[in-house]
Amino acid sequence: MSAELALLGPILAAMLAAATPLLFAALGELVVEKSGVLNLGVEGMMLVGAVCGFAVAVQTGSSTAGFVAGAAAGAGMAALFGVLTLLLLANQVATGLALTLFGVGLSALIGQGFVGIPIADVPELYIPGLTDLPVIGKALFGQDALVYLALAAVPAVHWFLYATRKGLILRAVGENHAAAHALGYKVIRIRFLAVLFGGAMSGMAGAYLSLDYTPMWAEGISAGRGWIALALVVFATWKPGRVLLGAWLFGGVTIAQLHVQGLGIDIPSQLLSMLPYLATVIVLVVISRDVARIRLNAPASLGKVFHPDA
């Protein structure tokens, strides 16, 4: 049993890292949806963020610059979405899906010259004593900066949404854009800013993958994580704290199934590969049974087109 127990620490550490891209993207999308906009283009924004971040890091040799570029590229993609859906009033679902398809192709195009180039990854934190603690040491004190940044973003987003006036206004816009507009709030501007924030967070999620998690560029490197992030937002009933739990659950199941295989426990690997998704679906179903809770937390104007003159 002690061998299995010794694995707990590494599993925890790997789980936190696996949850990081999901956290970034899902927190961004949460703010977007709280403002009443549904952007299904997370996967596309992640990929463009990943490739731009990687490209800049290769050119400048600085992963910080790459990370900033990834966020900027994600925000750029989101700006495109914002112009189409908020100013030109295009359908949000269709535009979001198109944004993902566009991002997949665009990132592959940009990335053509960057495949097969290795870069140094971001160094991990090391605090003598603390990092060496058994079980929790590596998980809590031995991660790289981006993991902590993602964790810090959870209370920050919660604080912004529920403890600041700007957050209140953003939520008001998401609940009832006509009323917010009547009160004199600039619905389109607020939503545009939220969309940009969501894009930047998705871009960061992508940059984390290509700069840190697996420091390389490969087509489709996000491998569906953008869609998982979208599901996590609903899974968390639009609450930042629950996004964190969801991301950990998903990351944990992903990592645990690999360990189960390595230990030679006789469960079909295909079933294990399915587990994280299965867990997401089951929790979604359980949560969705409580209609009242969904209604209470889901932004009432989510996905609805707003036009000031209507």
Added chain:
Amino acid sequence: MNRRTMGKALMGLATGAAMLALGVGAADAQEKMKVGFVYVGPISDHGYSYQHDQGRLAVEKELGDKVTTTFVENVPEGADAERVIEQLASSGHKLIFTTSFGFMNPTLKVAQRHPDVKFEHATGYKRSANVATYSARFYEARTVIGQIAGKMTKSNIIGYIGSFPIPEVVSGINAFTIAMREVNPKAEVRVVWVNSWYDPGKEAEAAKALIDQGADVISLHTDSPAAIQVAQERGLWVFGQSSDMTRFGPKAHLTAIVDDWREYYVNRVKAALDGSWKSQDTWGGFKDHMLFLAPYNPALPADVVAAAEKTRTDIMEGKRHSFQGPVKDQSGKVVIAEGKQATDEQILKMDWYVEGVQGKVPK
């Protein structure tokens, strides 16, 4: 991504058609045979599809005055594959290489509709009058790296990242394990299946999981270099797959199994040109130049390298077989008797692990 490359391919074909219609280079196009290539990944993967494309480039280089080549990359193994192959066949390609196992049935379907077009399908087992198959005896190289792993491990745990539990991968695990146990009977192999050929994130997670469980040498049968980076970071050993992946982890990368299709592709295109092409099955190893090993890591002790080279040349000269009996399965039952070697059919249908592999083959 598939849409994008499909689109690119279709645009290329459309441009070609337009050029023909305008009469530009029409005479030229009639003389030159068109050869098509279908790849499962991007040619920039620096792995499996990249190596196939090296074969195509060799054809262009050597026979460029007689043939033109077209390739379509990132073709998923499914309904899209049939459309892509059909597109190539109906646009005048006379010889088409479909380079992944999952293209088997689509290739046969399209071949039936185009009896005048010749097809070459990699790693499959179904043939017809105009469909030939070819593959490399990847397991031969796994015997060599298994032996190196057995000598280099200190923890006696080897991590093995598998893509899908198909015979090609399972026979590789077995060949690796047999050679490893021969030099180090205490070592064991732990297998993690990621159920994907190319998912850097998952491959890295699998490598970390195996290392956390005590593995100090990692072998992989997936296509991305993610595990190489992990091994480099953790200061352990790893073998590359499909192509030389040294630059992703110069310290960790011991050697790599490299596929080499150049000679085969050039020969088959020549055969198609002179009319001697016929449907056949080619399964080549070291001696047919279908695979070789990337340069050994300078950190490898000289005696390990010498032993590895001896194994390789012995396999080449037919003095050694990867599955030389007695070979026992996990229950200790002798599957390949003393003095016998596994038949090609046994290797092609292998769905059991040898002694020394942990876990069971997923069914």
